[in-house]
Amino acid sequence: MNDPKKCEDVNECVVHNGGCSHQCVNTEGSRYCACKPGYQVQHDDPNECEDIDECDDNSSPCSHECINSLGSFYCICPSGFRMKDDNTTCEDVNECLADGLGGCSHICHNTLGSFICDCPEGYVLVGNQTCRDINECLLNEYEGGCSDDCKNTVGSFVCSCPQGYALARDRRTCTDVDECHTKNGGCSHICSNTAGSFYCKCPVGHYLDEDFKNCLDDLLPKKMIPVFINLLKDKINPDKKVNEITRAERLELAALFKNFNLSVKKFRDIDEAIITCGGIDTREIYSNKMESKLVSGLYFAGEVIDVDAYTGGFNLQIAFSTGKLAGKSAAD
Numbered sequence: 080m081n082d083p084k085k086c087e088d089v090n091e092c093v094v095h096n097g098g099c100s101h102q103c104v105n106t107e108g109s110r111y112c113a114c115k116p117g118y119q120v121q122h123d124d125p126n127e128c129e130d131i132d133e134c135d136d137n138s139s140p141c142s143h144e145c146i147n148s149l150g151s152f153y154c155i156c157p158s159g160f161r162m163k164d165d166n167t168t169c170e171d172v173n174e175c176l177a178d179g180l181g182g183c184s185h186i187c188h189n190t191l192g193s194f195i196c197d198c199p200e201g202y203v204l205v206g207n208q209t210c211r212d213i214n215e216c217l218l219n220e221y222e223g224g225c226s227d228d229c230k231n232t233v234g235s236f237v238c239s240c241p242q243g244y245a246l247a248r249d250r251r252t253c254t255d256v257d258e259c260h261t262k263n264g265g266c267s268h269i270c271s272n273t274a275g276s277f278y279c280k281c282p283v284g285h286y287l288d289e290d291f292k293n294c295l296d297d298l299l300p301k302k303m304i305p306v307f308i309n310l311l312k313d314k315i316n317p318d319k320k321v322n323e324i325t326r327a328e329r330l331e332l333a334a335l336f337k338n339f340n341l342s343v344k345k346f347r348d349i350d351e352a353i354i355t356c357g358g359i360d361t362r363e364i365y366s367n368k369m370e371s372k373l374v375s376g377l378y379f380a381g382e383v384i385d386v387d388a389y390t391g392g393f394n395l396q397i398a399f400s401t402g403k404l405a406g407k408s409a410a411d
């Protein structure tokens with residue numbers, strides 16, 4: 080002290096850092112404690128510093144998750160986000176922009192923090208990422224859509240038609256092609272359109288190509304014509320012109336019409352069978368109630384009974400009638 084009349088400030092910070100745990104700031108006549116960044120002066124002890132919790136719910140600087148540390152903090156981003164340069168804000172990652180559409184086989188939609196895979200029409204998502212072709216031809220709603228043939232293609236399907244039919248505008252339904260519409264179907268005289276086909280006809284008294292093999296259209300069903308021509312081949316040359324056919328040959332043809340013999344070669348497959356012969360003997364059944372005469376309380380109906388008839392509704396009628404009577408009797 081140079082001037083005994085003047086007071087000089089004492090720097091309390093010199094001795095033991097003024098008692099401050101971090102920094103001591105000298106002031107005229109006093110001092111106070113200050114803290115390093117990330118710390119604050121303790122409420123109950125102004126000499127001590129305590130960590131500031133920057134992640135406190137109300138004041139977190141992070142857009143997403145905040146992790147507090149001694150004197151500092153850091154932000155972290157959830158999956159699907161990345162940290163911006165400010166180190167506090169997370170921004171969405173557009174996974175769909177990455178190579179390979181984020182792993183989606185066809186369509187990728189970015190969402191906040193994630194992405195979803197999608198498929199174009201005609202495909203179905205298998206798992207989360209892969210689209211697989213739908214076989215529309217196996218689906219009921221589409222099977223009904225194609226009136227005839229359905230062919231599956233990748234991502235779609237096409238309907239097709241048998242010969243003589245063409246796809247209508249709906250691309251599903253096969254409609255008959257009227258072959259006679261174009262150049263009279265190539266027929267010299269009359270063209271007659273049929274479902275899926277057509278045939279040429281001649282005016283009465285004229286025959287197509289005038290061969291025997293072509294002149295039976297008016298006399299026989301189509302499928303029977305080759306049968307007749309074959310059976311008569313030793314008697315009438317199929318290529319003989321009709322105006323050369325003799326009376327004797329015409330009589331041969333007439334004779335075959337009048338005496339066309341068919342012999343049964345074998346039964347059709349059991350799967351095609353219509354009615355079962357055999358069953359419960361009708362003499363063992365009370366016909367007024369269809370109850371068994373041998374076992375009381377046992378009723379019979381339909382094919383289980385030894386009754387059978389020609390096809391034409393008789394067997395169904397038997398089943399309906401006996402079924403109703405048996406059911407009614409059993410209930411009484």
Ligand SMILES: Cc1cc2nc3c(=O)[nH]c(=O)nc-3n(C[C@H](O)[C@H](O)[C@H](O)COP(=O)(O)OP(=O)(O)OC[C@H]3O[C@@H](n4cnc5c(N)ncnc54)[C@H](O)[C@@H]3O)c2cc1C
Pocket residue numbers: 351352353354380381382383389390391392393394395396398
């Ligand atoms: C292809 C075909 C064409 C026919 N066309 C004609 C015709 O045009 N006109 C005509 O009159 N008749 C026709 N019939 C015959 C006629 O259909 C039968 O005579 C009649 O349906 C018999 O009736 P049902 O009730 O006795 O037997 P079904 O109609 O055979 O009925 C028996 C039922 O019992 C069921 N069943 C069998 N076992 C069991 C079991 N263990 N438990 C529970 N249920 C069982 C079967 O699934 C079936 O639904 C035809 C038959 C066939 C196969």
